[in-house]
Amino acid sequence: MLTEEQIYGIYVPVVTPFHAAGEIDLESYQRYVNNIIKNSIHGLVVNGTTGESPTVNIQELQTLVDASRELLKSSSIPLVVGTGTNDTASTVARTELAANSGADAALVVVPYYSRPSQEGIIAHFRKAAEVGLPIIAYDIPGRAGVGMSVDTARTILEMNNVVGLKDCSGSPVLVSELSRHGSKPVLCGDDLNFFDMLGCGAAGGMLASANVHTASYLSIYEQYRAGQVEAARAAFDQLVPLMKLLFKESNPAPIKWLLSARGEISSDTLRLPMTSISSALREELGAYLAG
Numbered sequence: 210m211l212t213e214e215q216i217y218g219i220y221v222p223v224v225t226p227f228h229a230a231g232e233i234d235l236e237s238y239q240r241y242v243n244n245i246i247k248n249s250i251h252g253l254v255v256n257g258t259t260g261e262s263p264t265v266n267i268q269e270l271q272t273l274v275d276a277s278r279e280l281l282k283s284s285s286i287p288l289v290v291g292t293g294t295n296d297t298a299s300t301v302a303r304t305e306l307a308a309n310s311g312a313d314a315a316l317v318v319v320p321y322y323s324r325p326s327q328e329g330i331i332a333h334f335r336k337a338a339e340v341g342l343p344i345i346a347y348d349i350p351g352r353a354g355v356g357m358s359v360d361t362a363r364t365i366l367e368m369n370n371v372v373g374l375k376d377c378s379g380s381p382v383l384v385s386e387l388s389r390h391g392s393k394p395v396l397c398g399d400d401l402n403f404f405d406m407l408g409c410g411a412a413g414g415m416l417a418s419a420n421v422h423t424a425s426y427l428s429i430y431e432q433y434r435a436g437q438v439e440a441a442r443a444a445f446d447q448l449v450p451l452m453k454l455l456f457k458e459s460n461p462a463p464i465k466w467l468l469s470a471r472g473e474i475s476s477d478t479l480r481l482p483m484t485s486i487s488s489a490l491r492e493e494l495g496a497y498l499a500g
Contacts, residue, residue: 211252211287211314211343216373216394218251219426220289220415222259224461225273226474233269235276237474242280244473248423249286251413253277256291257316258352259417259461263294264480270303274310289345293318297333301340308342315340316375316415318347324355331364338370349377349398359386366393373412381409400452404445407433418452420464454493462486467494 223245226237246253255277256262256270265273270290277288292303292315304315317337319330338344346365350356356378357365365371366387376384377398384395388410397406397414406414407430419426425448432441455463462479466486469477477485486494 211289211345211372213372213393215252215287216345216396216412218413218430219419219423220252220254220396220413221245221250221419221423222254222257222291222415222417223420224465224468224474225256225260225265226465227476227478227480229476229478231478231480233272234475235272237476238273239276239280241468241473242277245420245423246280246284246286248427250419250423250427252287252289252415253281254289254291254316254415257347257415258291258318258349259420259464260291261461261480261483262291264483267303267306271306271310274307274312278311287313289314289316291316291318293320293337293347295320295322297336300333300337304337304340304342304344308340312342314343314345314372316345316347318349319353319355319357321353324353327358327361330355330357330361334365334371335368338368341370343372344368344370345373345375345396346371347375347377347398348383349375351377351379357383359383362387363390363392375415376406376411381406384411385409400456401449404429404433404442407441417460417464418448418455421451421455421467422448451497454490454497457493458486458490459483463490463494466491467498470494470498 226234228234290307290312348357373394375398394412397411400416400418403414465477468474
């Protein structure tokens with residue numbers, strides 16, 4: 210099971226490939242994920258937002274976890290499974306599935322749509338943590354509609370079985386405050402803020418854009434850790450134009466299109482209400498590939 214000491218570096222949240230008819234494309238998934246883990250990433254994240262978790266049912270989640278566990282069987286890379294929903298009972302059931310299927314940790318998001326109080330957020334995470342599987346809490350107010358206060362984040366991080374936080378709060382304030390108080394590790398989830406958040410105390414990143422040029426993100430992290438800050442900044446700056454394209458429209462549509470265009474998955478199909486990227490963004494990404 211995942212420990213605090215293992216929460217560092219580059220964790221890659223993978224997409225869930227679908228056939229044109231909408232069912233999971235397991236062959237594409239196995240091929241594509243195998244290529245990602247060859248880079249010796251620090252963690253694999255299945256069924257996160259990038260994996261279109263709100264549209265993946267619990268039977269499909271079992272399939273994805275089993276396939277991922279098989280791909281990682283000869284590796285020390287930890288498997289983190291997105292189990293958070295907007296319903297606490299459903300979150301607990303999915304976290305139990307992940308625990309019983311050999312996951313190393315669960316990624317649990319602040320409940321979306323309901324916009325609970327800070328007390329409700331804390332109670333939600335307490336229930337998830339009671340399952341016993343290590344939990345990485347996930348703060349993403351832009352999608353959830355509500356975010357953690359610093360005090361709430363500190364309370365959650367003090368819980369038994371909560372081992373870290375994915376910070377998609379949109380600014381370095383939360384990670385800075387948590388680092389100042391010596392909290393459990395925080396992974397940056399805002400790709401464009403990754404370099405700055407390393408400087409504010411982040412232990413690494415859980416970065417959707419690391420599906421592309423995975424080795425470059427690993428190199429940036431290693432350079433920064435080795436004190437080669439300017440080299441890391443220069444390498445990061447080279448990736449910024451691509452990151453901006455990949456988040457110009459809702460994740461994971463641009464990433465799926467690019468992975469499909471590169472032949473890494475067989476289709477860029479998404480499940481409704483997500484739809485494929487606009488023709489304008491296809492042109493921009495196509496120009497990036499051609500360049």
